[in-house]
Amino acid sequence: MIPGPCALHPNDRGRLAEQTRAHYGEDWSAFYSGFLDKVGALLDAHSAYLLPGSGSAGLEAAIRNQFAPGQTVVVPDTGFFGARLAEIATALGLRVRVVEQSLGQPVDVDQLDQHLSGADGLACVHVESTTGIRHPIREMAQRARARGLVVVVDGVASAGSEVVQLRAAGIDAFVSASQKGLGGPPGLAVVAFDDLGAERAARAHPRSWYFDLGRWARSRAEDIWEPHPVTMPTAVVRALAESVGRITATGIESWVDGRRRLAAQLRGGLSGLGFETFAPENAAANMITVVAGSGARELVARAARGGIMVAGGLEPLSSAARIGLVGATANSEHVTALLDTLSASR
Template sequence: MDKLLLHVGPTTIKEDILIAGLENNVGFTSKEFVDAFSYSLKGLRYVMGVSKNYQPFITPGGGTSAMESVTSLLKNGDKVLVVSNGVFGDRWEQIFKRYPVKVKVLRPSPGSYVTPEEVEEEVQKDNYKMVTLTHVETSTGVREPIKDIARRIRDKVELIVVDGVSSVGAEEVKAEEWGIDVYLTASQKALGAPAGLSLLVLSPKALEVLNSEESIAGYYLNLRNWLPVMRSTEEGKAMYFSTPPVHVIMQLAEAFRLIEKEGIENRIKRHSIVASAIRTGIEALGLEIVAKRPESYSNTVTGVVLKVVEPSKVLSETINEGVEFAPGVHPAFKYFRIGHMGWVTPNDAIVAISVIERTLKRLGEPIRFGEGVKAVQEYLSSAR
C-alpha cells in the first residue's frame, strides 16, 4: 500500500525531484552540478524574498546545523535573546550555552507565543547583540508574528535571526523587506526536497559581522569558510572547502524549479488552504488544537490534543491505514502532529481527516464521528 507522508519532515518528495538525484558520474566540479548549485542559490533568494544584496548559503547538514552556524556572527561575551515557543525554540538556548555568550530566554505558556510587545520590552532592558526567533515552532505548530516583531526591534538590536525551518516555502517570508539579518531553513520540510542541507541568507549587515576574526564559531560550521564557495559557485566556478552533498543539491535545484513554476504566492496560498481544511476537520470532530490562539495557526504543522487514547497507539493505527503522522514532542501535551507542507494537496486534507476519524472512533476517543470529513468538504468547496 502506498503511504501518504504527513509528517513534520521529511515530507513527501515528488518523483521528478527524486529522479534528479539519480544521475551518475557527477563530481563537485562537474558543470551539471555547478549549474544546479548556482541555480539553487538563486532559488533560495527567491523563497526568502531577498535581492542580490543578501548572500545565500547552502551547506551540508540540516536545520540544527544552520542554527549553530549562526555562532559565526558572535564573539566572546555577546548577549543573545532567545524567543522560544517550544522545543525547537529552546534548541537555540542549548546551542548557545556551548559557547562563551550570555543567553536570556523568553517563553510563553505552552501552546501560546511570545508577543511582539514582550519582545520589544525585553530588548529595551539590555544591550543584546542578537535576537533569535522561530517563525513556526515545529513542536506546537505556533506561528510567531515575525514581521511585527522585526518592526518593533529593528533599531534596538544589531542582528535579528529567524529559524524558518518549518515556514520557508509555505509561509510569507520577506526577509529583506522585514529587515531580518539571517533567515535559515532546511531542505526536507516545506521546500519538499530530501534531507541533508542547511540553507541561510545573510543581510549586508550580517556579512559585515561575518568578516570579524573574533568569531566564536568552530571550523566546519563557520560560515566564513563557506562564503568563498558560495560566491564562486554562483558565478559558475567550482570551489572547494568540503565535499558538498552533490546529488541532494541537484534534487534541491529541481525542487526550486518546481517552486518557481508554481509561484511562491500560489504555493503559500495552497498551504494555507490545506492547513485551514485540516484544522476545520479537527475542530469539527470536537478535538483541541495545541496552538491556543487562531492568529498563531501555521500553514505547516497542526498539533492534535487527545483526551483518552495514547498518541502512540493512534500513530501505529493510522500508519496501518496508509498515513504517517508525527509524534508529539512537547512535554506539556498529550498529542500528535499533522505535517501539511511541501507538496500537500486539498485531497490530502480529506484523506488525513478521514483516517483520523476512523482510527479515533475505533480506539474509543470521544469525537463527533462523521463531522470531520463533512466539514473539510464544505470548507474546500468554498475555498479559493
C-alpha cells in the same frame, strides 16, 4: 503525514536515482550558483548558503557568523525548538536571556520588547513544531532592529510554507533545511542573510573552519571550478533544486496561499471530528497542525491503523499529535484520506 522529512515528488526521486555527478566543474559551478541565487530570491535575501548537515548545523553556522562569544542574546521560550536554540547559543559561549511565555500563544511583542534592552541580539523560532504556532517574526525583528540588535530566525519549519522576507522584515540571518517546506530530501541546511547580516558574516572569522561562511563566500566568488570548500551531496542538491523550482514557478505568494488553504481544510476537518487543535486560529502555521487534548494519542493510533503515519508530540507537549503538510503528501487528496481514516476508525 509527518512534519518531515517529507515524501518526495517523483521528479525529485528521479534526481536521486541518477548517477552521481561531480561537485566541481564549470557546469556544476554554474548550476550551483544559479540555484543559490534562486534560494536567496525566494527568501528575499542578500545571499544564501547550502551546508551539508541538518537545520541545527545551519543554526550553529548562523549564530557563529553573527555573534561573538560573551555577547547577550534573547531567546523566547516557544517550545522544544526554542529551547534548542537557547542550548546552541549557550554552547557557543553566548549569554542567553530566555523569555518565558505562554506556550499556547504567539510571542507577545510588547512583552518581548521589555527584555531586549542591553542585549546584542534576538534569536527566535518562526514556526514552532511543538505547538504549530507561527510567531510574528516581522514585528519581533522590527522591535529588535530598532534597538540595534542582530536577529537570527529558526525557519526550519516555515520556509516554503510561509512567506519569508528577510530584507523587508529586517532579519539578519534565517535558517531552514531541505526536508520540510522546501520539499527536498534531508541532508542540507539553508542559511540566508540580509545585507547587514552578510556584511557581518564577511567580517566574523568565527573559531571554526567548517562554519566560517566567509570561507564559503570566497569559494563561490573566486573558484569557478569548485564553488564551495567541501564536497557537496550533488544528488540531494539537484533534488532540492527540482522542488524549489516548482515553488518559484508557482510564485511564493500563490504557493503559500495554497498551503494556507490546505491547513485550514485540515483544521476544519479535525474540529468536525471532535479533535482539539492547539494553535489559536490567527497564529496557526501552514506546515504543522498540532492536536492536543485527550484524543491526540488516539488520533496517532487511528491514523496508523489506516496506514498513515502521524508524528507524536515533543516536550513539553509530548502527548500531542503533529500532522505535517509537506512534500508530496501536502495536497487535498491526502488530507481527505486522513480525515476519512480518522472518521471510519471511530
